[in-house]
Amino acid sequence: MENIRNFxxxxxxxxGKSTLADRLLEFTGTVTDREMQAQVLDNMxxxxxxxxxxxxxxxxxxxxxxxxxxxxxxxxxxGHVDFSYEVSRSIAACEGALLIVxxxxxxxxxxxxxxxxxxxxxxxxxxxxxxxxxxxxxPEEVTDEIxxxxxxxxxxxxxxxxxxxxGIEDILKAVVHRIKAPKGDPKAPLQAMIFDSVxxxxxGIEVIFxxxxxxxxxxxxxxFVSTGQxxxxxxxxxxxxxxxxxxxxxxxxxxYLISGIKVAKEVHVGDTITNAINPGASxxxxxxVKPMVFAGIYPVDTTEFxxxxxxxxxxxxxxxxxxxxxxxxxxxGFGFRCGFLGMLHMEIIQxxxxxxxxxxxxxxxxxxxxxxxxxxxxxxxxxxPSEMPDPTKMDYIEEPYIKxxxxxxxxxIGAIIGLCMDKRGIILNQNYLTTDRVEMSFEMPLxxxxxxxxxxxxxxxxxxxxxDYHLIGFRESDMVKLDIMLNGEKVDALSAIVHRGKSQEWxxxxxxxxxELIPRQMFEIAIQAAIGQKIVSRENISAIRKNVIAKxxxxxxxxxxxxxxxxxxxxxxxxxxxxxxxxxxxxxxILKIE
Amino acid sequence: MVEAILQEMVLRKDYxxxxxxxxxxxxxxxPSLLAASEIAKLLAAIQKHFIVLPxxxxxxxxxxxxxxxxxxxxxxxxxxxxxxxGIQSFHSHHLQFLHRVHNADQxxxxxxxxxxxxxxxxxxxxxxALTNETDEEWREDIRQALLLEPExxxxxxxxxxxxTVFGKWAKTGKLRVTDDDVAARHLEILIEQLEASGYEHYExxxxxxxxFQSKHxxxxxxxxxxxxxxxxxxxxxxxxxxxNVANNHAYLRSIKSGEVPFEKEILSRAxxxxxxxxxxxxxxxxxxxxxxxxxxxxxxxxxxSAYIQDIIKNEYARLDNAVLSLTKKGKLLADKxxxxxxxxx
Ligand SMILES: Nc1nc2c(ncn2[C@@H]2O[C@H](COP(=O)(O)OP(=O)(O)O)[C@@H](O)[C@H]2O)c(=O)[nH]1
Ligand SMILES: [Mg+2]
Numbered sequence: 013m014e015n016i017r018n019f020x021x022x023x024x025x026x027x028g029k030s031t032l033a034d035r036l037l038e039f040t041g042t043v044t045d046r047e048m049q050a051q052v053l054d055n056m057x058x059x060x061x062x063x064x065x066x067x068x069x070x071x072x073x074x075x076x077x078x079x080x081x082x083x084x085x086x087x088x089x090x091g092h093v094d095f096s097y098e099v100s101r102s103i104a105a106c107e108g109a110l111l112i113v114x115x116x117x118x119x120x121x122x123x124x125x126x127x128x129x130x131x132x133x134x135x136x137x138x139x140x141x142x143x144x145x146x147x148x149x150x151p152e153e154v155t156d157e158i159x160x161x162x163x164x165x166x167x168x169x170x171x172x173x174x175x176x177x178x179g180i181e182d183i184l185k186a187v188v189h190r191i192k193a194p195k196g197d198p199k200a201p202l203q204a205m206i207f208d209s210v211x212x213x214x215x216g217i218e219v220i221f222x223x224x225x226x227x228x229x230x231x232x233x234x235x236f237v238s239t240g241q242x243x244x245x246x247x248x249x250x251x252x253x254x255x256x257x258x259x260x261x262x263x264x265x266x267x268y269l270i271s272g273i274k275v276a277k278e279v280h281v282g283d284t285i286t287n288a289i290n291p292g293a294s295x296x297x298x299x300x301v302k303p304m305v306f307a308g309i310y311p312v313d314t315t316e317f318x319x320x321x322x323x324x325x326x327x328x329x330x331x332x333x334x335x336x337x338x339x340x341x342x343x344x345g346f347g348f349r350c351g352f353l354g355m356l357h358m359e360i361i362q363x364x365x366x367x368x369x370x371x372x373x374x375x376x377x378x379x380x381x382x383x384x385x386x387x388x389x390x391x392x393x394x395x396x397p398s399e400m401p402d403p404t405k406m407d408y409i410e411e412p413y414i415k416x417x418x419x420x421x422x423x424x425i426g427a428i429i430g431l432c433m434d435k436r437g438i439i440l441n442q443n444y445l446t447t448d449r450v451e452m453s454f455e456m457p458l459x460x461x462x463x464x465x466x467x468x469x470x471x472x473x474x475x476x477x478x479x480d481y482h483l484i485g486f487r488e489s490d491m492v493k494l495d496i497m498l499n500g501e502k503v504d505a506l507s508a509i510v511h512r513g514k515s516q517e518w519x520x521x522x523x524x525x526x527x528e529l530i531p532r533q534m535f536e537i538a539i540q541a542a543i544g545q546k547i548v549s550r551e552n553i554s555a556i557r558k559n560v561i562a563k564x565x566x567x568x569x570x571x572x573x574x575x576x577x578x579x580x581x582x583x584x585x586x587x588x589x590x591x592x593x594x595x596x597x598x599x600x601x602i603l604k605i606e
Numbered sequence: 607m608v609e610a611i612l613q614e615m616v617l618r619k620d621y622x623x624x625x626x627x628x629x630x631x632x633x634x635x636x637p638s639l640l641a642a643s644e645i646a647k648l649l650a651a652i653q654k655h656f657i658v659l660p661x662x663x664x665x666x667x668x669x670x671x672x673x674x675x676x677x678x679x680x681x682x683x684x685x686x687x688x689x690x691x692g693i694q695s696f697h698s699h700h701l702q703f704l705h706r707v708h709n710a711d712q713x714x715x716x717x718x719x720x721x722x723x724x725x726x727x728x729x730x731x732x733x734x735a736l737t738n739e740t741d742e743e744w745r746e747d748i749r750q751a752l753l754l755e756p757e758x759x760x761x762x763x764x765x766x767x768x769x770t771v772f773g774k775w776a777k778t779g780k781l782r783v784t785d786d787d788v789a790a791r792h793l794e795i796l797i798e799q800l801e802a803s804g805y806e807h808y809e810x811x812x813x814x815x816x817x818f819q820s821k822h823x824x825x826x827x828x829x830x831x832x833x834x835x836x837x838x839x840x841x842x843x844x845x846x847x848x849x850n851v852a853n854n855h856a857y858l859r860s861i862k863s864g865e866v867p868f869e870k871e872i873l874s875r876a877x878x879x880x881x882x883x884x885x886x887x888x889x890x891x892x893x894x895x896x897x898x899x900x901x902x903x904x905x906x907x908x909x910x911s912a913y914i915q916d917i918i919k920n921e922y923a924r925l926d927n928a929v930l931s932l933t934k935k936g937k938l939l940a941d942k943x944x945x946x947x948x949x950x951x
Contacts, residue, residue, distance in 0.1 A: 534920065534939065558790035559942040562762030562811045564888060565826050567840035570847055570871060573881050576945035584950070 031174035094354030108191030120478035196263030201292030202226035243271035303351025310347030642680035729758035892931025
């Protein structure tokens with residue numbers, strides 16, 4: 013056990029975590045040159061494309077130093093606020109963390125909140141100043157920030173470049189020297205913490221865990237404490253680039269378990285695995301993750317409902333944080349009301365449905381969960397605009413609030429405060445990290461973050477501001493339901509719950525946006541926004557007058573046929589609402605409003 | 607080049623075996639640069655290798671500036687009996703924009719010379735919806751064209767292809783693209799004026815005096831087989847469509863070694879159905895649903911009954927004896943309607 017080191021990497025998106033991890037794997041010979049591809053750990057297509065880590069990953073490296081063999085477990089964590097609970101469990105599985113900071117950018121908001129988490133968990137922090145090869149790197153300033161933040165010495169900060177392979181050996185040495193070996197009793201009753209699970213269509217769910225006490229042995233019966241379910245440990249092993257089965261894994265080490273579990277829901281990140289016959293206590297710290305954002309998912313083609321259901325079920329097998337129930341919409345027919353961890357999670361689910369399951373889906377306007385208190389004293393949760401009670405029966409509504417941390421260059425403070433105020437935010441305090449960088453905190457309604465806050469924040473700060481947030485509770489708010497009508501017919505899937513003070517403006521902007529997104533058709537279309545019975549805005553889309561290309565001889569015919577076939581495919585991504593064909597994107601129009 | 611085309615003709619003389627040829631077309635690029643003697647050679651070779659019907663339509667596509675009186679007489683004498691003259695516009699600033707070297711007077715003289723040289727089947731091309739073109743300018747173009755009394759008029763809206771210089775300008779905003787409403791209005795003006803002057807609007811972009819529909823253009827829309835010779839020429843034999851390489855050198859090199867350099871596209875049943883729908887709906891004779899049933903075993907009226915009823919009700923189309931054709935209003939939307947009626951892939 014004294015030769016094991018467990019560590020994770022805390023870094024903001026794009027600060028070079030994946031690249032640096034690649035170098036560590038190469039240096040320790042964990043991947044051969046042949047196996048090496050950029051960002052080995054991000055093995056989901058979506059992760060590679062978006063350049064972000066969506067799931068946690070763990071990989072074991074062997075490293076020899078001063079004649080001793082060390083086992084280094086690197087636990088890679090997702091880099092997005094939607095997945096902060098998974099990050100917290102990964103952190104809890106480690107004794108140390110590499111804090112990677114881009115030398116040209118400085119520390120970002122999310123990094124700070126994860127850093128605090130690591131410090132709370134008593135992790136040894138190894139600060140790494142990355143990308144020092146960049147000509148515009150600011151090693152002095154950023155080092156100041158780091159020193160200020162974690163109270164280390166300047167000499168403790170390792171200068172590195174994942175790209176150029178600088179500082180890699182220093183990092184490995186620091187991992188061995190500075191991070192404590194895990195403590196724990198291999199002879200005690202088994203206590204292992206689940207920090208991730210991976211779905212494998214052939215072998216069922218693979219559970220990734222860190223043994224805290226005791227030893228897990230192949231073939232023994234184990235129990236998951238939160239569910240009380242028991243399983244045979246059919247296969248256990250360690251995670252190299254591929255899995256390496258073994259017979260036992262003891263306190264301090266990291267491994268995987270395969271036991272024929274078919275459904276991701278049975279596996280909860282944060283749960284404790286113990287021995288069924290000689291059980292140890294729960295490790296604690298387990299929480300059910302709760303969805304923060306809700307939206308409807310519908311097939312574009314109504315006949316594909318059953319296929320969509322099957323796909324959703326499969327997706328849920330490997331993503332336990334996705335929850336859904338059946339929903340019907342007057343406009344869209346049968347579909348699902350889904351709960352997501354956040355907007356990125358929602359986007360990922362939609363993309364996975366389209367790519368991995370070849371479904372074409374409509375996602376409706378996302379909404380947070382409101383609580384309505386009725387005049388008869390009862391309370392109902394509202395996860396969708398259609399669930400909004402009749403205003404005459406309602407006493408008041410509460411909406412979820414968050415505390416948001418924003419870090420930015422000082423020159424953008426004004427713009428950021430302006431944005432947050434506009435989003436009904438209240439500034440709590442502001443704190444200079446260096447002369448040039450400020451950390452601000454706000455209280456804000458979660459629903460305002462859902463609607464395009466992040467993109468706006470990035471654009472007003474030229475990409476410099478970063479954001480982190482967490483839920484702080486519910487507060488009374490004056491919310492109303494905004495309805496949209498197309499040619500006089502109410503389209504429930506386009507309704508949204510918005511703050512009364514902004515409802516007129518939203519109505520107007522939504523009509524304008526829909527006018528942009530809905531293509532002209534063979535007849536005129538009226539778009540109206542209404543609050544209750546009152547029409548607050550109207551736009552018209554005039555009928556198309558001409559859609560015919562002039563020339564069509566010989567060779568043009570092939571080209572033209574292909575063009576029109578493409579046009580037809582585009583149409584397949586539209587949904588017929590009454591007589592109007594509405595494209596998929598229009599259902600998300602509210603998110604695209606300036 | 608003429609030698610190479612003659613050689614290609616020999617190599618491909620079986621492409622139209624047993625077909626009767628009723629139209630020959632010298633077009634694409636600048637065929638009016640050919641000498642009459644070269645055209646004579648090509649026509650003689652065609653007579654030798656294929657079955658050519660008496661009364662064959664022989665069209666030459668030409669720019670006004672390539673045609674003086676003597677040239678016209680020579681072309682007439684070797685067998686050209688129809689001219690398609692690329693007049694495009696009678697306004698010098700629009701002609702400049704289109705990089706045309708001729709002017710309005712040349713265009714008019716050219717048509718008059720052609721008459722004197724004995725041509726009694728003349729078509730002219732006009733372009734509308736040019737950048738900043740006013741309705742008045744367009745009406746004037748039509749008036750000028752009618753004064754020349756051509757037997758046939760083809761007219762196209764300016765189409766901006768993304769790969770071209772125009773396409774790049776359009777993208778960077780250097781060129782203002784005329785919006786569809788203007789193009790629609792220009793086309794409506796055109797139809798109205800030409801119909802009033804006795805022309806039949808027999809295809810979206812083509813108008814003819816009685817008896818002067820282009821046999822050549824029509825055969826494309828009727829799905830006839832055809833053979834195209836020369837660089838970038840295309841051919842069709844009801845199974846596939848093929849395209850010769852566009853590059854002159856590559857073409858010449860390959861023909862020299864006895865090989866025709868082409869790319870081929872095999873057409874599936876759905877492709878053929880879709881092409882028929884797309885081309886036939888543009889014409890006044892319409893889409894014959896019985897033909898689709900007999901030829902491709904595809905029942906359009908059944909497969910698309912709701913949609914067809916809808917477009918008939920809204921006066922975009924009519925149906926007579928299983929022939930679906932578009933109304934005036936429908937023709938402006940021919941592409942959209944065709945695409946809606948396509949077999950999905
Ligand atoms: N100049 C420079 N660029 C780097 C370095 N490390 C990563 N990058 C680049 O920074 C971007 C983000 O890197 P990545 O490893 O994906 O960051 P992650 O989001 O933290 O995983 C990529 O374009 C990398 O090529 C470095 O040390 N120097
Ligand atoms: Mg990454």
